[in-house]
Amino acid sequence: MTLAACAALLIGIFAYVFYVPRAAEEQHQKTRLEFLRERKDVVYENLRDLNFEYSAGKYLEEEYLAQRALLENEAAEMLAEMETLESMKDTDSTIA
Amino acid sequence: MPTFGSFALLLALVLCAYNLIAGAIALRQMAVGRGAQYAPERLAETARRAGIASFIAVTAAAFALVWCSFTNDFSVAYILHHSNRALPGAYKFSALWSGQEGSLLLWAWLLAAYGFVLRARHKVDVKLTAYASTILAGIQVFFVLLLNFAAPPFALVQGAVPTDGFGLNPLLQYPEMVIHPPMLYLGYVGFSVPFAFALGALMMRYPGEKWIHITRRWTMVTWLFLTCGIFLGAHWAYSVLGWGGYWGWDPVENASLMPWLTGTAFLHSVMMQEKRGMMKTWNVWLIFTTFLLTLLGTDLTRSGLVSSVHAFAQSSIGDWFHAFMFLVLAVCLYTYFRQRDHLQVEHHLESLVSRESSFLFNNLVLLAACFTILWGTLFPIISEYVQGSKVTVGAPFYNRVALPIGLFLLFLTGIGPVLAWRSTSLKSIRRNFILPTIVGLVTAIVLMILGIHPWQDQGTFYSLVAFSLAAMVTTAIFSEFLRGARVIQRHTGKNIVASMLQLTHRNTRRYGGYIVHLGVVIILIGIAGAAFNQSKEQEMGYHDTMTLGPYRLVCQSYTQDSNANYDSEYALLDVYKGNQFIGRMAPERRFYHASEQTSTMVANHSTLERDLYVVYEGRSQETDKPIIKVFINPLVAWIWIGVMVIVFGTLVALTPNLEAAMVARRGGHSPGVIAADSKASHAAGGGQG
Known part of the structure; x- marks a missing residue:
């Protein structure tokens, strides 16, 4: 009985581990563009938080405007780089 | 059944070792761009599957041990020493973690379970998960090695088998002991996952902070389990040990508190990395330290390194743990020095009066508390090494340091949320702090009138400060909720309670966090009562x-x-x-x-x-x-009510954000950020104005 249980466990696990479908999941290297998209989401979230907290009366107007300008500049730089990278990608695919 | 259990453990070792070796080879081949002849992706997939299968093997072993306990199989030495025929069923089950070998099996099983979930959800980021899975497999190899060679749970009794067992330690025959150790271990073991992701992200030079996003829930759940485990232990000590207290600064209690402190610091400081790309090195080392402290905690509980009321299991596995901790530290140091240029920060601290600096102070205070406790816990070992005699550090040492630190943390809990990111002006501080400060001062005056005189003794002084700070922090938290709810109310016309609910649902992480802070305040009120x-x-x-x-x-x-x-x-x-x-x-x-x-x-x-x-x-x-x-x-x-509030707050923080879902439905844009989009389009030279 014990031997049968051990054998069943071994065979079941062996089959599961080594019977891998042909198309295994590809390990993809994150690109700069993907990284920038993530960062953009974070900066947008920071902007949303800032707007909300200003509406809640937590910031003085001058603090709010200064912080908003900083975050918008950060987002703008990021979007500019993203547009450049996207246009380069489009050019690459057209040439190909 | 013992033979089946031993076989399952041996199989688990083979599977974990395969996951580690095959996974490492595949990652190496993919990193250097070779291996087209034998598809490293397929090798990596077999490694992942071996990791998943290790969960099945360890589960089979754990099942075998529980089976032996329920069937009174006293031929197994572990069952003989930790169970007996008259033991009630729930305690027969808890015998699984009542001794050395069983509790290590529980560690290995929980680790395999966490690994199972991580590997099953590999599609969140296949490459990063492959790194984390391989690192986790390395940790699994250590624990399964221990179970196979240093502390085998299925070792058989030599000679004639006794008809009844020696029974379970009476201190462990209490309902909370059925859930306290698994909770604590879920917390200890759970920190392996953010550790594996952090180390993996550093090894592969993972761009961005998404690894934090991936591990955020893991870390919160783990922290919640550790919190529950610590307080269940405190409640058990209060109910069973009969000395009238719930926390005695016992080395094993301290061992569970240390990773909780660094884990709490990590939970706060990763927000700075996520939001502003700051403190990257700090965060990586915080999670490395937290993981090492969980190993130290297990070592202290299991090796009998220091004398403790928790001396339920003592053995010579300490050397194994020390070697493993040394190895983990060496790997962390090597990886850090090799890849440290990857941890360049994107922003620096701009002002000492800002949300960032409050997080930094919070971290420093938590680390100071952790170091103090570590020093006190290891002092008997250090003194024996230096002087030749063991000098034990008692509760007065810890209280002298922990009380002011706790009060300062309470103060930071109140001021942190009302400070702005980047910098806060004096005018803004005055506007946001005036109400909490007044409430705190009024509380102090009322309490003094009622007879709590701070000049009586140190305990009364600390209690008065704690009650006043608690009133101040509670006001700060409620005004945060009220302020936000009023904005929602203005836009939706809902009543204030419905607005508060919507506010919480809109940003569950932040407002769930505030509820957790409220729980901490309630706990500190309970602790302050000890002065009387x-x-x-x-x-x-x-x-x-x-x-x-x-x-x-x-x-x-x-x-x-x-x-x-x-x-x-x-x-x-x-x-x-x-x-x-x-x-x-x-x-x-x-x-x-x-x-x-x-x-x-x-x-x-x-x-x-x-x-x-x-x-x-x-x-x-x-x-x-x-x-x-x-x-x-x-x-x-x-104290116990405060813990329940913390559990509730953490569950709220774990709930998905309403706003995130709404923004996703709107296509990733929110009204507040259109300006940034248009400005960016201008900057890119393609804007529409």
Whole structure:
């Protein structure tokens, strides 16, 4: 009985581990563009938080405007780089 | 069944080793861009599957041990030493983690379970998960190696098999002990996952902070388990050890608190990395340290390195743990020095008065507390090494340091959320702090009028400060909720309660966090009550009376009882408050047959105001009357309520954000950020104005 249980466990696990479908999941290297998209989401979230907290009366107007300008500049730089990278990608695919 | 269990453990070792080696080879091949002839992706997939299968193998081993316990298989030495026929079913189950080998098996099983979830959800980021899975497999190899060679749970008894076991330690025969160790271990083991992701992200030079996003829930769940485990342990100590307290700064208690402190620091400081790309090196080392401290905690609990009330399992596995901790530290250091240029920060601290600096102070204070506790815990070992004699550090040392640190943390809990990111002006501070400060000061004045005089003694002083700070922080938290709710109210026209609910749902992480802070405040109020503890000990025969505080206890009878598992002695005490009958209490002392050990069952009448905590200390040798010790412990119930609030707050923080879902539905844009989009389009030269 014990031997049968051990054998069943071994065979079941062996089959599961080594019977891998042909198309295994590809390990993809994150690109700069993907990284920038993530960062953009974070900066947008920071902007949303800032707007909300200003509406809640937590910031003085001058603090709010200064912080908003900083975050918008950060987002703008990021979007500019993203547009450049996207246009380069489009050019690459057209040439190909 | 023991043979099957041993086989399953051996199989688990092979699978974990395969995951580690094959996974590492595949990652290496993919990193250097070779291996087209044998598809490293397929090798990596077999490694992942081996990791998943290791969960099945370890589960089979754990099942085998539980089976042996329930079938009273005393041929297995572990079952012989930790169970007996008369042991109730729930404790037979908990025998799994009552000794050295079983608790290591629980560690390995929980690690395999976490690994199973991580590997099953590999599509969140296949490459990063492959790194994390391989690192986790390395940790699994260590624990399964221990189980196969250093502490085998299925070792057989030599010679004739006894007909009954030696029983479970009586201290462990308490309902909370069925859930306290698994909770604590879920917390300890869970930190392996963010550790594996952090190390993996550093090894592969993962761009961005998404690894934090992936591990955020893991870290929060793990932190919640550790919190529950610590407080269940405190409640167990309060109910079973019978010394009237819940925290004795025992080395093993300290061992669980240290990773909690660094884990709490990590939970706060990763927000700075996520939001502003700051403190990357700090965060990586915080999680490395947290993981190392969980190993140290397990080592202290299991190796008997320091003497403790938790000396349920002592052995020589300490050397294995020390070697592993050294290896982990070496790998962390090597990876850090090789890849440290990857941890360049995107922003620096701009002002000492900002949300960032409050997080930084919070981190420094938590680390100072952790270092103090580490120093006190290891001091007996250090003193023995230096002087040749063990010098133990007692509760006064910890209290002297921990109380001011705790109060400063409480203060930071109040001010952090009302400070702005980047920098806060003095005018803004005045506007946001005026109400909490007034409430704090008024509380202090009212309490002094009511008789809490800070000049009486140090304990009263700390209590007064704690109550005032608690009032200040609570006001700050509620004004945060109110401020936000009013904005929602203006836009939706909903009432203030509905607006608060929507506000919380809109940003569950932040407002769930505030609820957690409120829980911490409630706990600290409960702890501050300890300054007013009272106790009295007296022999109590028939109709003898004892008075303490507002309570009068009258002994109605004292007697003995017996069942298959233990004999017991108890007293029946009628309790009156003034002339009002409160109830009957029955403090008890048990003598367990199998282990021939005694244990205390405390009788506790708990209210929000105070606990009436009664201990049956035994019989007087001269008069044969029971010796009864009574404690009045003010505000203890607040501690357990605070824990429940923390659990609720963490669950709220774990709930998905309403706003994130709405923004996703709108296509990733929110009205507040359109300006940035248009500005960016201008910057890119393609804007529409």
